Amino acid sequence: MNLSTKTATLLGLAALVALAPLFFPSGFYYRVGALIFVNGLAVTGIVILTGWAGQISLGHAGFAGIGAYACALAPVHWGIHPGLAIFLGAAVSALLAFLVGRPILRLKGYYLAVASLGMGILISMVLNNERDLTRGPDGIDVPELGLRAVLKTAGLDLTNGQFWYFFCGLILLLGAWIALNLHDSPTGRALRALHGSEVAARTVGIDVPRLKLQAFVISAVYASVSGSLLALQNKFITPDVAGFMHSVEMVTMAVLGGVGSVAGAIFGAAVLTLLPQVLTVFAEYEQLVLGLVMVLVMIFLREGVVPSILRKIRGTGE
Amino acid sequence: MTTTPLLALEGLGITFGGLKAVNDVSFTVKPGEIVSVIGPNGAGKTTLFNMISGIYTPGAGKVRLAGEDVTALSPHLLARRGMCRTFQNLQVFQTMTVLENVISGYHLQESGSVLADLLNLPASRRRAKQAEEGARALLKRVGLDRAAEREAGSLSYGSLKRLEIARAMALSPKVLLLDEPAAGCNAVETEEIDHLIAEIAASGVAILLVEHDMKMVMRISNHIVVLDHGEKIAEGDPATVSQNPAVIAAYLGAENAAG
Numbered sequence: 284m285n286l287s288t289k290t291a292t293l294l295g296l297a298a299l300v301a302l303a304p305l306f307f308p309s310g311f312y313y314r315v316g317a318l319i320f321v322n323g324l325a326v327t328g329i330v331i332l333t334g335w336a337g338q339i340s341l342g343h344a345g346f347a348g349i350g351a352y353a354c355a356l357a358p359v360h361w362g363i364h365p366g367l368a369i370f371l372g373a374a375v376s377a378l379l380a381f382l383v384g385r386p387i388l389r390l391k392g393y394y395l396a397v398a399s400l401g402m403g404i405l406i407s408m409v410l411n412n413e414r415d416l417t418r419g420p421d422g423i424d425v426p427e428l429g430l431r432a433v434l435k436t437a438g439l440d441l442t443n444g445q446f447w448y449f450f451c452g453l454i455l456l457l458g459a460w461i462a463l464n465l466h467d468s469p470t471g472r473a474l475r476a477l478h479g480s481e482v483a484a485r486t487v488g489i490d491v492p493r494l495k496l497q498a499f500v501i502s503a504v505y506a507s508v509s510g511s512l513l514a515l516q517n518k519f520i521t522p523d524v525a526g527f528m529h530s531v532e533m534v535t536m537a538v539l540g541g542v543g544s545v546a547g548a549i550f551g552a553a554v555l556t557l558l559p560q561v562l563t564v565f566a567e568y569e570q571l572v573l574g575l576v577m578v579l580v581m582i583f584l585r586e587g588v589v590p591s592i593l594r595k596i597r598g599t600g601e
Numbered sequence: 602m603t604t605t606p607l608l609a610l611e612g613l614g615i616t617f618g619g620l621k622a623v624n625d626v627s628f629t630v631k632p633g634e635i636v637s638v639i640g641p642n643g644a645g646k647t648t649l650f651n652m653i654s655g656i657y658t659p660g661a662g663k664v665r666l667a668g669e670d671v672t673a674l675s676p677h678l679l680a681r682r683g684m685c686r687t688f689q690n691l692q693v694f695q696t697m698t699v700l701e702n703v704i705s706g707y708h709l710q711e712s713g714s715v716l717a718d719l720l721n722l723p724a725s726r727r728r729a730k731q732a733e734e735g736a737r738a739l740l741k742r743v744g745l746d747r748a749a750e751r752e753a754g755s756l757s758y759g760s761l762k763r764l765e766i767a768r769a770m771a772l773s774p775k776v777l778l779l780d781e782p783a784a785g786c787n788a789v790e791t792e793e794i795d796h797l798i799a800e801i802a803a804s805g806v807a808i809l810l811v812e813h814d815m816k817m818v819m820r821i822s823n824h825i826v827v828l829d830h831g832e833k834i835a836e837g838d839p840a841t842v843s844q845n846p847a848v849i850a851a852y853l854g855a856e857n858a859a860g
């Protein structure tokens with residue numbers, strides 16, 4: 284059953300990435316697709332943290348900010364290749380998640396939500412105020428990744444939109460594969476155990492704070508890479524990437540699709556990424572819509588859209 | 602007998618806002634021995650278990666595991682040293698399968714590096730396979746092998762009790778604390794659990810049992826400790842304890858009167 288969920292998710296996702304372009308009315312949709320994949324990656328991290336480890340972060344956009352600004356700053360200031368800057372950002376995010384999570388996750392309850400909220404605000408403030416380094420709220424240019432040019436010399440000539448679509452699609456596939464590996468692994472089982480009964484998890488020898496910390500660090504890396512990809516494909520980034528609204532967006536996408544399921548999270552990311560593109564009014568009322576989605580899902584589809592539908596189809600749980 | 606006890610309690614006590622839930626309780630359990638703790642509801646039996654297994658920090662006294670002071674260690678560290686338990690109010694992982702519940706008891710043996718898990722490396726898969734084989738053998742032992750793939754939440758109460766025992770067994774316990782393993786079970790299930798406990802004890806595990814079924818307690822215990830209002834009011838072998846006037850007054854009498 285687990286194997287089939289994993290295989291089905293990966294195959295479905297691969298088919299989607301490969302086949303969706305056949306139906307694109309214009310090149311613009313490659314860009315929308317790439318955005319969906321980038322958001323899907325961040326939300327996959329939320330699934331690990333919230334869906335499996337049962338912890339809530341309200342500052343995950345902070346890690347996206349670190350990933351994004353690593354790609355903007357490291358190449359310019361330290362001559363690091365933008366591709367390597369993705370890893371640098373991920374490492375910094377992981378370290379920060381470790382430092383913030385270690386003391387907080389020893390406490391019972393939802394202190395991580397509060398601590399991460401503060402952390403996110405702090406990161407956002409630094410990005411806005413350290414103008415000498417980040418150029419502040421106006422944003423900053425991000426260097427070219429350069430992979431497209433390499434592919435071109437190798438004979439694969441993609442438009443910018445196509446390149447980012449397929450590149451982000453591949454990274455999302457990789458991210459989904461890793462998350463699904465985790466789900467079926469001993470660590471993943473331990474995560475689900477602590478979600479089921481923390482007391483029982485401890486009495487079977489699971490080091491609960493440590494496990495939650497691992498989940499937080501892993502999910503921070505997902506958010507960071509997602510931020511890096513966003514910055515690199517836009518070739519420009521503003522501190523909004525680290526803003527509170529972006530954190531809320533990630534959580535809402537996960538909750539909408541189904542916070543316990545990778546496929547659901549990607550679906551949620553797709554819906555809430557597409558919506559503003561289709562309905563321009565959405566942009567104006569984004570906060571309102573996100574809030575509404577949250578409330579409606581909580582009332583009508585506690586598990587999120589995708590698991591609820593699967594349950595209907597199979598007549599049972601996942 | 603001169604065997605060193607696997608579990609030794611020395612003057613264990615805890616207070617909740619002025620209430621002495623457990624006060625100055627001492628006794629020992631040797632390898633292969635079944636010691637039962639009896640007493641009316643609210644006597645402090647579960648609280649005693651919670652202190653021994655690290656869920657509550659004792660206000661006074663010591664817990665020794667194979668001679669070593671393990672007082673107030675975290676539950677997961679105690680579990681790793683072989684202090685394992687089941688719960689009065691079941692604590693199974695409802696949404697996991699029966700098999701996965703028991704595999705989770707192998708967490709220590711099966712968990713290696715997170716990185717190996719993330720990348721699904723052979724080391725990770727090998728550990729998972731070993732854990733699964735062990736878990737299936739344990740399920741067979743408690744008679745749940747046919748339910749292995751079912752969602753744990755769908756099992757009957759009696760089956761869940763046995764599932765918890767199997768999960769605790771997966772940790773290779775030195776000391777096994779069983780909190781009302783036969784509560785809510787029918788006569789047949791009770792007898793099965795009865796046999797199971799005797800079998801586990803025979804393999805050298807020290808068993809501390811809380812159980813309301815007096816017939817079962819009298820049948821399988823080597824030694825009985827009687828608690829009332831958090832205090833140890835009597836102890837001895839089943840025959841001695843059942844004759845003790847204080848015990849009859851505090852507990853057995855009330856039980857008999859209630860039918």
Ligand SMILES: Nc1ncnc2c1ncn2[C@@H]1O[C@H](COP(=O)(O)OP(=O)(O)O)[C@@H](O)[C@H]1O
Pocket residue numbers: 617620622640641642643644645646647648649
């Ligand atoms: N966490 C707690 N906080 C306050 N009082 C508690 C707590 N746990 C147990 N008690 C109290 O301690 C006493 C013993 O309870 P318990 O150990 O559950 O009894 P038993 O298992 O023998 O029925 C009861 O009066 C109970 O209300």
Ligand SMILES: [Mg+2]
Pocket residue numbers: 646647648689
């Ligand atoms: Mg009790």
